[in-house]
Amino acid sequence: KQEVTQIxxxxxxxxxxxxxxxxxxxxSAIYNLQWFRQDPGKGLTSLLLIQSSQREQTSGRLNxxxxxxxxxxxLYIAASQPGDSAxxxxxxxxxxxxxxxxxxxxxxxxx
Amino acid sequence: xxxxxxxxxxxxxxxxxxxxxxxxxxxxHDRMYWYRQDPGLGLRLIYYSFDVKDINKGxxxxxxxxxxxxxxxxxxxxxxxxxNQTALYFCATxxxxxxxxxxFGPGTRLTVL
Numbered sequence: 677k678q679e680v681t682q683i684x685x686x687x688x689x690x691x692x693x694x695x696x697x698x699x700x701x702x703x704s705a706i707y708n709l710q711w712f713r714q715d716p717g718k719g720l721t722s723l724l725l726i727q728s729s730q731r732e733q734t735s736g737r738l739n740x741x742x743x744x745x746x747x748x749x750x751l752y753i754a755a756s757q758p759g760d761s762a763x764x765x766x767x768x769x770x771x772x773x774x775x776x777x778x779x780x781x782x783x784x785x786x787x
Numbered sequence: 788x789x790x791x792x793x794x795x796x797x798x799x800x801x802x803x804x805x806x807x808x809x810x811x812x813x814x815x816h817d818r819m820y821w822y823r824q825d826p827g828l829g830l831r832l833i834y835y836s837f838d839v840k841d842i843n844k845g846x847x848x849x850x851x852x853x854x855x856x857x858x859x860x861x862x863x864x865x866x867x868x869x870x871n872q873t874a875l876y877f878c879a880t881x882x883x884x885x886x887x888x889x890x891f892g893p894g895t896r897l898t899v900l
Contacts, residue, residue: 685827708886710888712891717894718893719791719877719891719892719893719894720877720879720891721891722889722890722891725888765830767829773835773837773886774845774846775832775889776829777830778829779827779828780829
């Protein structure tokens with residue numbers, strides 16, 4: 677059974693720092709991996725989608741990488757801003773088109 | 788206007804009551820999903836529907852039922868609510884075919900007393 681883990685559960689960094697969020701999964705037979713942002717009261721916003729054949733995706737200050745063989749993905753945030761404060765979730769696409777989710781990393785960017 | 792809407796946004800109810808959560812979308816997507824989120828846990832899939840006539844159980848369907856009234860509408864019902872169904876519920880949509888990006892509604896916070 678696929679399990680997705682995100683460590684740490686919470687992270688606090690000063691504004692301006694570059695940072696990396698981690699996501700690991702136990703079964704490398706995934707179809708894709710998505711990173712989401714969750715803001716209280718606003719639902720989830722898809723940030724990046726990496727297909728299983730891809731190694732990375734970039735959007736603005738965000739870069740997500742995927743290493744299926746090691747069961748790992750990272751989300752790199754450059755030049756962090758207070759507006760980046762949110763909970764970041766990763767989810768892997770498994771069988772039957774279902775997503776298996778990590779519990780998230782709560783990120784706080786201190787001004 | 789939001790592409791995926793959920794009503795109500797917040798609901799407090801009592802044990803044993805029947806509750807319906809509604810989801811509507813204007814994205815024209817065929818696939819719709821219901822998830823629940825508990826504190827400290829990832830989202831878990833309750834039910835999903837690939838079209839109006841195709842409804843499937845997810846990981847945690849016990850105690851829940853769904854209805855896909857139209858392409859744009861997907862409702863989740865708790866026939867007899869119990870306290871451990873207190874959670875944040877999300878509806879999501881995606882286009883048909885393969886593994887595609889999912890788009891989420893704002894969530895419904897349900898409390899069962």
